[in-house]
Amino acid sequence: MARFRVNGIAQELDIEPQMPLLWALRDELGLTGTKFGCGIAACGACTVIVNGNPVRSCVTPVSAIEGAEITTIEGLAVNAAGGLTPVQQAWIEHQVPQCGYCQSGMIMAVSALLATNPAPSDAEIDGAITNVCRCGTYPRIRSAIRSLTGATA
Amino acid sequence: MPMNRRRFLLGTAIVGGGLLLGYASTRPSKHQQANATLAGNAAPFLTTWLRIAPDNTVTVLVPHSEMGQGVLTALPMMAADELDADWNLVHVEQAPATDLFANGVLVKGFATSLGVSIPGFLDGLATSATMKVAEIMNMQITGGSSSVRFTGEQGMRVAGAAARKMLLQAAAQQLEVPESELSTRLSHVHHEASGRSLSYGELASAAAQFEPPANPVLKRPEQYTLMGRPIPRIDIPAKVDGTAPFGIDARPAGMLYAAVKTAPVFGSRLASVDSASALQRRGVVRVVELDDAVAVVADNYWRARQALDAMAVSFDSTANDAVTTQSIFAQYDQALQGELSEDVEKGDTPAAISAANSVVEATYRVPYLAHAAMEPMNCTVHFHDGRCDVWTGTQDNLGIRGRVASLSGLDENAVTVHAHYLGGGFGRRLPNATNTIDQATRIAMQFDVPVKTVWSREDDMQQDYYRPAVTSRFRAGFDAAGQLTAWENHYIGKNEPAEAAHTPYSIPNQSIAYADSPTHIPFGAWRSVAHSQHTFFLESFVDELAHHAGQNPYQFRLNLLADKPRHAAVLKAAAERAGWDGNLPAGRARGIALQESFGSIVAQVAEVSIGEAGEVRVHRVTCAIDCGRAVNPDTVRSQAESGVIFGLTAALYGEITIDKGAVVQRNFNDYEMLRLRESPEIDVVTIESGAALGGLGEPATPPIAAAVANALYILTGQRVRELPLKNYRFTAAPSERA
Numbered sequence: 001m002a003r004f005r006v007n008g009i010a011q012e013l014d015i016e017p018q019m020p021l022l023w024a025l026r027d028e029l030g031l032t033g034t035k036f037g038c039g040i041a042a043c044g045a046c047t048v049i050v051n052g053n054p055v056r057s058c059v060t061p062v063s064a065i066e067g068a069e070i071t072t073i074e075g076l077a078v079n080a081a082g083g084l085t086p087v088q089q090a091w092i093e094h095q096v097p098q099c100g101y102c103q104s105g106m107i108m109a110v111s112a113l114l115a116t117n118p119a120p121s122d123a124e125i126d127g128a129i130t131n132v133c134r135c136g137t138y139p140r141i142r143s144a145i146r147s148l149t150g151a152t153a
Numbered sequence: 154m155p156m157n158r159r160r161f162l163l164g165t166a167i168v169g170g171g172l173l174l175g176y177a178s179t180r181p182s183k184h185q186q187a188n189a190t191l192a193g194n195a196a197p198f199l200t201t202w203l204r205i206a207p208d209n210t211v212t213v214l215v216p217h218s219e220m221g222q223g224v225l226t227a228l229p230m231m232a233a234d235e236l237d238a239d240w241n242l243v244h245v246e247q248a249p250a251t252d253l254f255a256n257g258v259l260v261k262g263f264a265t266s267l268g269v270s271i272p273g274f275l276d277g278l279a280t281s282a283t284m285k286v287a288e289i290m291n292m293q294i295t296g297g298s299s300s301v302r303f304t305g306e307q308g309m310r311v312a313g314a315a316a317r318k319m320l321l322q323a324a325a326q327q328l329e330v331p332e333s334e335l336s337t338r339l340s341h342v343h344h345e346a347s348g349r350s351l352s353y354g355e356l357a358s359a360a361a362q363f364e365p366p367a368n369p370v371l372k373r374p375e376q377y378t379l380m381g382r383p384i385p386r387i388d389i390p391a392k393v394d395g396t397a398p399f400g401i402d403a404r405p406a407g408m409l410y411a412a413v414k415t416a417p418v419f420g421s422r423l424a425s426v427d428s429a430s431a432l433q434r435r436g437v438v439r440v441v442e443l444d445d446a447v448a449v450v451a452d453n454y455w456r457a458r459q460a461l462d463a464m465a466v467s468f469d470s471t472a473n474d475a476v477t478t479q480s481i482f483a484q485y486d487q488a489l490q491g492e493l494s495e496d497v498e499k500g501d502t503p504a505a506i507s508a509a510n511s512v513v514e515a516t517y518r519v520p521y522l523a524h525a526a527m528e529p530m531n532c533t534v535h536f537h538d539g540r541c542d543v544w545t546g547t548q549d550n551l552g553i554r555g556r557v558a559s560l561s562g563l564d565e566n567a568v569t570v571h572a573h574y575l576g577g578g579f580g581r582r583l584p585n586a587t588n589t590i591d592q593a594t595r596i597a598m599q600f601d602v603p604v605k606t607v608w609s610r611e612d613d614m615q616q617d618y619y620r621p622a623v624t625s626r627f628r629a630g631f632d633a634a635g636q637l638t639a640w641e642n643h644y645i646g647k648n649e650p651a652e653a654a655h656t657p658y659s660i661p662n663q664s665i666a667y668a669d670s671p672t673h674i675p676f677g678a679w680r681s682v683a684h685s686q687h688t689f690f691l692e693s694f695v696d697e698l699a700h701h702a703g704q705n706p707y708q709f710r711l712n713l714l715a716d717k718p719r720h721a722a723v724l725k726a727a728a729e730r731a732g733w734d735g736n737l738p739a740g741r742a743r744g745i746a747l748q749e750s751f752g753s754i755v756a757q758v759a760e761v762s763i764g765e766a767g768e769v770r771v772h773r774v775t776c777a778i779d780c781g782r783a784v785n786p787d788t789v790r791s792q793a794e795s796g797v798i799f800g801l802t803a804a805l806y807g808e809i810t811i812d813k814g815a816v817v818q819r820n821f822n823d824y825e826m827l828r829l830r831e832s833p834e835i836d837v838v839t840i841e842s843g844a845a846l847g848g849l850g851e852p853a854t855p856p857i858a859a860a861v862a863n864a865l866y867i868l869t870g871q872r873v874r875e876l877p878l879k880n881y882r883f884t885a886a887p888s889e890r891a
């Protein structure tokens with residue numbers, strides 16, 4: 001039995017301990033907001049927050065997160081006023097997404113960064129946000145993050 | 154431009170014979186069919202692409218796929234603007250995948266009526282083995298940067314204007330006043346004199362009784378209320394909260410998952426499979442053998458993949474098992490010595506070259522490239538009750554319907570394609586690139602429950618339809634006065650679009666020709682198609698010529714554009730905005746490049762330096778674009794940014810190599826992508842020339858590689874004639890050259 005909490009709800013799944021969290025979320029729990037991009041921790045599309053840390057769920061076996069509190073894109077805004085977090089609002093404000101496929105992972109990675117470091121420098125942003133966006137929304141991602149940290153573009 | 158409008162209306166009338174187009178061509182029978190297709194909806198159908206409901210909402214049906222290019226917003230904006238609809242009351246729906254909404258006809262009709270050639274991407278499909286010409290008439294294709302240019306200009310705007318006219322007629326009747334006393338604003342018809350007004354919703358059913366006008370008057374740009382404004386994209390909210398449905402997210406009840414292993418050498422066949430161990434694993438339902446692949450079907454994707462990876466599979470050897478990148482380029486070199494087919498012949502190039510005072514020669518090469526769309530290829534198929542449902546994100550829903558029907562032997566009307574967002578298209582999800590769909594269909598044919606086939610990133614990287622590897626050779630001659638008099642260019646492969654290797658510069662003698670040199674590597678359209686390689690060739694070589702002539706590369710180009718004022722204006726705009734002649738921090742240089750593609754002209758200036766490890770760093774890109782006018786200026790900017798980063802990723806990293814007949818690269822660790830830290834600042838300048846609308850999704854991709862390479866020459870004295878740049882270790886020249 002794999003036991004962990006997802007978006008505040010306790011889950012108990014009869015799955016193999018080696019199954020990556022990504023597939024437990026998508027195929028077993030039907031939480032498809034978390035995306036599959038590469039399966040080797042090289043793109044960040046599958047990023048979720050585990051106990052406050054950004055984690056690439058495609059290479060995280062469920063055995064490694066026993067008892068952990070997991071937040072996915074679906075649960076990011078549960079406590080947010082207006083149904084969206086400031087990061088999500090900034091994403092709309094700056095019209096960031098194009099195809100949108102990478103954006104769940106981007107938003108999770110940025111949310112995790114800002115939760116621990118509310119005013120990251122450009123270098124810190126570059127170091128922390130290593131997700132791939134094939135559509136090239138990087139300029140807007142940067143301005144959206146800057147708008148949240150008070151820095152000017 | 155009344156002239157154009159008349160011709161275009163004429164064109165639409167000609168096309169009218171067989172298609173459903175908003176107005177003149179909407180024959181009553183088609184009208185009813187369209188209504189029936191959208192059954193369950195009682196609102197009258199005013200025109201093909203518009204529906205106005207009694208509650209005054211307007212629904213615009215979009216026959217193109219949203220893949221991040223903003224088409225779900227731009228097309229409705231065009232219709233709503235002509236209609237004078239209240240944007241807050243506009244809903245957008247994806248048109249059902251039935252032939253009543255095919256836009257392939259529209260594109261073809263547009264092309265024939267205006268006497269222009271059929272856009273290259275259609276041409277290719279027409280002649281490719283997988284597509285019959287008849288099928289072209291049955292496509293909802295999203296490619297060739299065509300959506301706004303064709304469907305928008307010829308469909309949406311006309312539909313909106315025609316609907317508005319019919320609403321005015323209905324209001325005139327109802328209010329018993331002449332139509333000339335009426336005006337429209339925010340989804341209402343107003344009679345100012347009496348202070349009365351009626352909502353479109355109130356008028357909709359009466360308006361539907363009127364014959365759609367054959368030639369509705371379109372607005373002049375100064376009358377636009379929506380077009381030209383940065384309207385927020387309607388697909389974005391669902392893309393920040395995880396709810397946007399991509400094909401890979403489909404979960405029909407009872408679904409199983411398939412993982413597939415395909416022959417690594419293209420054209421090879423499955424030889425043997427030992428499925429015993431796989432079948433014993435948890436969740437595995439069946440092993441399915443296909444001609445060139447084997448699939449494991451299980452109750453969870455990871456279980457299917459694990460079982461597949463553990464299975465012993467072998468494939469037949471083929472005649473191509475020894476092919477390598479080197480052998481392909483050697484084959485190209487040989488082909489270029491042989492018979493060539495003419496592309497452009499102007500003046501007497503051999504004579505001009507032998508008479509030349511100096512001749513410059515160069516050979517350029519680019520490698521194969523994969524699309525690497527962010528969403529791995531996938532398709533969910535369910536055969537049941539003599540019917541079939543398909544869930545996938547595709548650039549052509551109708552084309553996929555036809556493909557699944559022909560593979561399964563079902564009638565097209567028995568196949569329903571459920572449209573989804575595309576996690577990137579870039580040409581990979583066009584209807585002549587269906588290997589994933591084909592596999593998914595063949596696997597699902599063996600089940601009566603839905604089966605979702607999901608390719609791994611490795612499958613996606615190794616089973617693509619690649620941007621072809623190409624070699625291009627140049628010779629150019631200058632006369633004694635230093636004038637560029639001769640241009641010879643021999644390259645591999647017929648181009649799509651045909652004009653991709655044509656130079657915009659005024660050169661009296663030109664000889665441009667190509668050699669066919671087929672390989673077993675599948676190829677397909679890759680964002681900007683043949684422009685992606687040829688712009689690198691053309692604009693790098695022109696830069697070589699400028700330096701050879703001892704001229705400023707910007708001035709050199711400008712001097713050759715005397716008869717191309719739009720090109721010259723775009724080049725100037727980019728140079729001026731980038732401060733071409735201005736100072737730069739030490740160790741940086743600027744390069745410039747220019748290209749027209751898909752009806753838009755783009756010039757880019759890249760500001761480049763060399764990093765500590767000899768790597769290329771691009772700090773700033775200025776991108777000037779003339780796409781006629783901007784329907785949604787924010788989308789123009791975002792598409793330009795996207796195009797630059799896509800092109801820059803290819804220039805820096807993009808390289809698919811072939812060894813033992815198969816693709817070597819497997820995933821993002823060996824087919825690298827540009828990331829945030831390397832992403833340059835991008836400054837987009839739009840030029841509203843008022844020319845016919847150009848495309849946006851592709852034109853910003855071609856120039857960037859040459860702009861960067863041209864800057865590198867100034868920095869290092871080294872001319873880059875092969876990509877990608879990751880294969881070089883640059884050192885800055887002791888004194889930078891200006």
Ligand code: FES
Nearest residue numbers: 037038041044058
């Ligand atoms: S899918 Fe997990 S990092 Fe790419």
Ligand code: FES
Nearest residue numbers: 099100133134135
């Ligand atoms: S928005 Fe398409 S991959 Fe990022």
